[in-house]
Amino acid sequence: MNVHLPSLAPLHVAVTPALKMSYYEAGGQGDETVVLLHGFPYDIHTFHEVIPRLTAEGLRVVVPFLRGHGQTRFLRPDTPRSGQQAAIGQDVVDLMDALDIDRAILAGWDWGGRAACVAAAAWPERCTGLVSVNSYLIQDISVAWRPIKAELEAGLWYFYYFLTERGRAGLTANRDDIARVIWIRNSPNWNFDDATFERAAMAFQNPDFVDVVIHSYRHRLGYAPGEPDYAALENLLATQPPITVPAVTLDGTADGNFPATDGTASAHHFTGPRTHHQVRGAGHNLPQEAPGAFVDAIMEVREMASQPN
Template sequence: MSDKRMSVRHVTTDVLDVAYHEAGPVDGPPVLLLHGFPYDIHSYAEVAPALAGSGHRVIVPYLRGHGPTRFLSPDTPRSGQQAALGADALALMDALGIERAVLAGYDWGGRAACVAAALHPERVAGIVSVNSYLIQDIALADQPLRPDLEAGFWYFFYFLTERGRAGLTADARGIAEVIWRRNSPKWTFGPAELDRAAEAFLNPDYVDVVLHSYRHRLGHAPGAPAYARDEAALAATPPITVPAVTLDGTADGNFPATDGSPSALHFTGPRVHHQVADAGHNLPQEAPAAFAGAVREVTVMRLS
């Protein structure tokens, strides 16, 4: 693996100075590649040039609280809730003058894509989402998970505590390594990959954004008032009507691969589902050809 860093540009949205990588022709079909937690834009280090080579305009932003992305005002709540992530993607499109784009992601990034597509389908040409429909139903936060999977979500509950805040503040890299190994048991990443991603965790708002994301998700923190309307709409788990390609890695340590049917009712537009052999949770970095292929596939679905 090359330790090469992806170059970044900056653009200002309503609440953020967003750091993002751009590749490909400016007049190509736009695609936003959205990373998850605890990862960074280098999940797309191979996907981005592959799509740029196919003629796409590729935008890969650091999410709020990550890397060089910064809040414009100290008074803005450091929210990590799902509505904020979806709004950020649309605000970035506005700042770059992009009317419609394919949104593709996994984990937090896949959730942002699902949120934007469900609430503003007129802005989303199609989505690629790892683990299918990722909009959270906050009302179900207290319902138990499967016992064999609960252990993999230990950090959800750890981050509810001040001990979790202290741990994330002291060793974000170490926490990421534990999560990576659980999420992707077949991924043979090395120190270089982890060190590169961990640079994004040095953002001064990283801890607050991450803690709020999981505390809000489990009903232990209020949402930011700016996103109240969107959260109310998301509570109804609205359908995704735009073309979609969904992916499951067969070696995802927390989300067992399915045939796509468990979330089928949430996709009312054209949808194709694929299983990706031996890939874990960080699917674009572990199986970049499959992820890039999914973006190309949904682009064709949009045009057909």
């Protein structure tokens, strides 16, 4: 691939109980840390324009490749390549432990937003505040069988494709083509160029990418069991635990798959201070399409967290 855009480098490695997590870090080593969490099928360069704006505000920024992406690797060949929500949420806290980060603002979207929501709900003492695109993202797998509007089901075609062995074979052979189709559908107003896509697509060459992605979608729809190591956490998530920390949630008004809301439908999941904003013209990849709005949300939740109870 001929990629001419600058890449985030150098990368570091943190060893957690399950992974060698590859991550980018910038900014100071003070107490205020933001962990930025990317989605599928994307990578850490989603935050390329977000990072310098946060470091200019004096924040330490840590941006990991999620399991199955980039240079992140499993420690052991016999570890199941789980992509379930408990696994990616646990990874966030394990990374913080490895880096001696006591508390951090967690900010993400798509898979990364789900990981942030899981960590914030299950370990509120580790989360200073939360920024999540599309609000509360902890899955209620018990109702995964319920249909949604047909036009929305159509946009989630890959959920069902990945339930089949044809889908596994397709993702193995055509991962870049599938990702590009998802990008276009997710963000119909975002005119990304080939170099931007190719830079992110390097992350999909991870040897565990297919297994992690397939398990993620099969598990969330009830077609694959969770791993025993995450059973206790999944049992907690099945109760739809509230998010008690300060939170800012965002919706892009041009999100091709997840129509923007006013936030009221998910309000009961947030028992701490929470604000919701619509970002005009932004699609699903909101941090890359509207980095200023994403940074503003992080600064807003930082201010919320600084207020006395």
